[in-house]
Amino acid sequence: MTETIESVVLLDDDGTPVGTAPKATVHTADTPLHLAFSCHVFDARGRVLVTRRALSKATWPGVWTNSFCGHPAPGEDFAEAIVRRAERELGLRIGAVTPALPDFRYRAVDASGVVENEICPVFTAVAEGDPQPADDEVAEWAWVEPAQLREAVAATPFAYSPWLGWQLAAWQGAYAAPQSAPIPDAVSPS
Structure with a gap:
């Protein structure tokens, strides 16, 4: 059986695609600009899912972050990539994928130099049940009230990924469950 090599879309400074590269080779001390996404998943009660990155992760191991992040494959629609990644990383079905910060961009350097x-x-998206994350991706997870998350990140920013703090700041206090999207009834995990 042939293993599929996951690729990322490389970008120029204006955000125009300029090629692809294997994901496994991209994140270094000289990472090229590339396309990614972040997703904040809410439950039927309006709580947001936060995850603690697995200790085996190459970058930011053990820190708490948004629900999940990933990279769309070349030519893949963001919504499709987000649904795919939620299933792979969190074992979670999601719906109502909605853009929240369409122009978010960042550069951050991990303590290891990556x-x-x-x-x-x-x-943002809404969950259909609770996550059952992959051990190589997530060490822990929790549903929290959005206001509590903002307070925790403000009080202990070192315990969270830098991009989570920047995303919450970009929301400027308006961070809450999406009101325009229908939120399904929670489904018990099987």
Whole structure:
């Protein structure tokens, strides 16, 4: 059986695609600008899912962050990539994928020297149940009230990914469950 090599879309400074590269080779001390996404998943009660990155992660191991992040494959629609990644990383079915911060972009350097350099639109989604995350991706997870998350990130920013703090700041206090999207009834995990 042939293993599929996951690729990321490389971008120029204006955000125009200029090629692709294997995901496994992109994140280094000199990471090229590439396309990604972040997603904040809410439940039927309006709580947001936060995850603690697995200790085996190459960058920001063990820090708490937004629900999940990922990279769309070349030619893949963001909504399709987000649904795919939620299933792979969190074992979670989601719906109502909605753009929240379509122009979000950041560059951050991990303590190990690895750079994140992404044009990274931010989305919200609603969960259909609780996550059952992959051990190589997520160490822990929790549903929290959005206001509590804002307070925790403000009080202890070192415990969270830098992009989470920047995303919450970009929302400027308006961070809450999406009101325009229908939120399904929670489904018990099987």
